Amino acid sequence: MHDHPLPILTVDVVLLSLRDGALQVGLTRRDKDPFQGEWALPGGYIHTDTDADTTATARRVARDKAGLQDVYCEQLATISGPERDPRGWSATVVHYALVRGAVPKDSPLKWRPAAAPGPLAFDHNGLIAATLERLRGKGAYSNLPAFFLPAAFTLSELRSTYEQVLGQPLNDAAFRRKIEESGFVTPLPGQLSKATARPAQLYELTDTSLKFSHRRI
Amino acid sequence: MHDHPLPILTVDVVLLSLRDGALQVGLTRRDKDPFQGEWALPGGYIHTDTDADTTATARRVARDKAGLQDVYCEQLATISGPERDPRGWSATVVHYALVRGAVPKDSPLKWRPAAAPGPLAFDHNGLIAATLERLRGKGAYSNLPAFFLPAAFTLSELRSTYEQVLGQPLNDAAFRRKIEESGFVTPLPGQLSKATARPAQLYELTDTSLKFSHRRI
DNA sequence: AAAATAGTGTCTGTGAGACAGTATCGC
DNA sequence: GCGATACTGTCTCACAGACACTATTTT
CATH class of the missing domain: 3.90.79.10 (Nucleoside Triphosphate Pyrophosphohydrolase)
Incomplete structure (x- = not known):
């Protein structure tokens, strides 16, 4: 052979x-x-x-x-x-x-x-x-970093995860805008995290498969 | 084993x-x-x-x-x-x-x-x-398409190559701007192509290894 | 001159960064 | 109240697309 x-x-x-x-x-x-x-x-x-x-x-x-x-x-x-x-x-x-x-x-x-x-x-x-x-x-172009998080997470946790993966700090306001428009996540209605200060909205992945954004996160 | x-x-x-x-x-x-x-x-x-x-x-x-x-x-x-x-x-x-x-x-x-x-x-x-x-x-983010071209090429040929690889037409003015700023190519001084109409400036790859741009081409 | 291709200047819309300002919790 | 974290509104700058315009060749 x-x-x-x-x-x-x-x-x-x-x-x-x-x-x-x-x-x-x-x-x-x-x-x-x-x-x-x-x-x-x-x-x-x-x-x-x-x-x-x-x-x-x-x-x-x-x-x-x-x-x-x-x-x-x-x-x-x-x-x-x-x-x-x-x-x-x-x-x-x-x-x-x-x-x-x-x-x-x-x-x-x-x-x-x-x-x-x-x-x-x-x-x-x-x-x-x-x-x-x-x-x-x-x-930088996908929801890949979100796969490190549990099923429910806050946008602050998500941003921190992206920062760890990308190795650089991200602008908070711009991050929220881009994640919002990417459609990567869906808010969990009524559910709030029990953080140390003001409670934050909890989100889940809209789709648990790998998704790409045409814009840089 | x-x-x-x-x-x-x-x-x-x-x-x-x-x-x-x-x-x-x-x-x-x-x-x-x-x-x-x-x-x-x-x-x-x-x-x-x-x-x-x-x-x-x-x-x-x-x-x-x-x-x-x-x-x-x-x-x-x-x-x-x-x-x-x-x-x-x-x-x-x-x-x-x-x-x-x-x-x-x-x-x-x-x-x-x-x-x-x-x-x-x-x-x-x-x-x-x-x-x-x-x-x-x-x-879309690198000089990869240029590897299809011979050592010397015009910007029109380069754009056509990118269009073939990416499968979509590209704006000519924007393409020239982006390629210029990417540093992917270097003009060959004095050398002009012998095309059918106005001769075009010939370029070569600045570096024949794979290079990335932070912007989309 | 006309046709064809090469190349430039400028306007406009979109989106990212910056940052101040507002909201809601615990203490 | 104050501190802390969550979120929002707005300004500005950079850049991509569009497109009209100029330039230089062949026929």
Whole structure:
């Protein structure tokens, strides 16, 4: 059929969560060689008997290795080469997954700041950096950052989330205008948050799928 | 090492060229099963002894199967699943490659309109459609469309290229303003095109690598 | 001169940023 | 009342589209 050996093919998942006002990435400790004992992104092999595609593999990894059911998962890119894995020529289909709301207390992962996760196995530091860059690019024109929030949220929380994802402060009045006109969110009638000062209107995502805006948020 | 069989991993290339005022895609006829005799994207297996990564594989395919040396090549995505190849669970790392200038006369490929390439093997129609979508998205904010042009070009040719890629007409005055301010191109001093009417200033790309603009072109 | 393409100047509407001002809570 | 957070109204500047206008070539 073919006269070239197939490369090692894996799926790695950059699990991201918004916690303590900063993007955090979920890491696991490797229990086998190569890089045994070092921190790494959760990942695994494709189960050709059950996985519908590599995104299904990523979802399975998030569920089985991290206990996370409710994530927004998307493919980032495939990174490959002869040197990145000591076992030989390898390719990894990298996905990123945004955790909705707070991370469960019993999460088996270690959560580290995504901007400075510490030294990791393989080229995983680079994969996280590439994910953050993609997130910044896509987040400025879509409802992607809202996938970090629980079902109901205030516009102040939403703006703060966009600021964390985009890495820059946003003008409050302009943000409200643009979000209003984007149609990304719908107010929950009568529901107000119980904040420390004046209560704020609660909103939910109009559509929980990825939506784009023709304007920059 | 692992108890799951490795999927079939290939690299497919969506070769694109601007010809006769429309985007054309380069196709090859399959000489073996599956889909023997049908039209398909050029592709192949990774040569783990020589290829530095999957983009190197794509460049090698463009060179050996299409005779194209001077292409801009970039990864699109990895498409995978149990059904897309009758031989079993497979993944293909799709790249797209933009051919600079005219296609050589002796190109062994058949060139078909990218918007309507006819029925193709595997899921290759979908891969072409996804490439066109990516091209539209990326082309509106970058110098990507200019990679279809030869080294020297006029602003009218550049605008026409952007219009082909974006699929919509562009305002001439606004286009000149935006291109001017983007810094994407540099005038070639004294050189003028020998067009049918008034000669036009010739330009070249300031930087032949992919550059982004903060404004929409 | 007419046709054709290249290139410029100017008006206008839209939208983003800035920021002051108002509203509603806890204390 | 005061502080804090939520929200709104308005001004201004930047920029995109429209389009008329000028410029330079071939025929």
